Amino acid sequence: MKFEPSGSIDAMHCLAIKHEYLRCRDMFEVFRDTATGIVLSGHSREAAYRAYNAYSGFILHLYEFLIALHARDYGDTEVVSYKAARASGYERADILDALVNEDAERVVQNRIDRINRGSAPSHENAIDYYYRLLPLPTDFAKTFRRMRNKVGGHVTYERxxxxxxTAFYQANHPYLYLLYRDLGDYWGRHCEEIPDLANVTDFFKAVLDSETPEGARGE
Structure with missing residues (x-):
């Protein structure tokens, strides 16, 4: 669906973007805490299971967050339709991959530029760290998208x-982390408290006003 900047759909789309960012942040924080526990206390199946689930959720919500940002840029909830993509000679997935690749290249280059300008914080990684992240792996976005489908979405034996x-994390986490931090910062501002997210934050309110939820008595 097409929509205009500053219109009613755009306003709701921005709320949806903020919601997706918060879901991404929640999953990242659970993963970070669980992974820290594994480092300190050792590997266990339960901890590994929780870390896997959290990182899978992080991948899913980060990917959807990025695509939602591009949907707003294009003023189209689909970003680009399958029909429009094929009319241009490309598959829709290829166009989305190109956009995500550009995002990843930009956040790495922005870190390099910030260090060169002398405006990076004192705890920033050395510039050589970021130079080693370029050039971006040519299949980064494609791998990211497919991993989002396999571990965060579809139920498949391939999972x-x-x-x-683990191999995906080792190869791609620096890019995902920069995308999460640098593109998410704007949407995460003023989110120390959960904002009013319409039906999201109204969920269960009417139920609580009218009945005791099933299971609440510990049955």
């Missing part, structure tokens, strides 16, 4: 037999 989330 257990073929998909190596």
């Amino acid at each position: 257990l037999e073929e998909i190596d989330l």
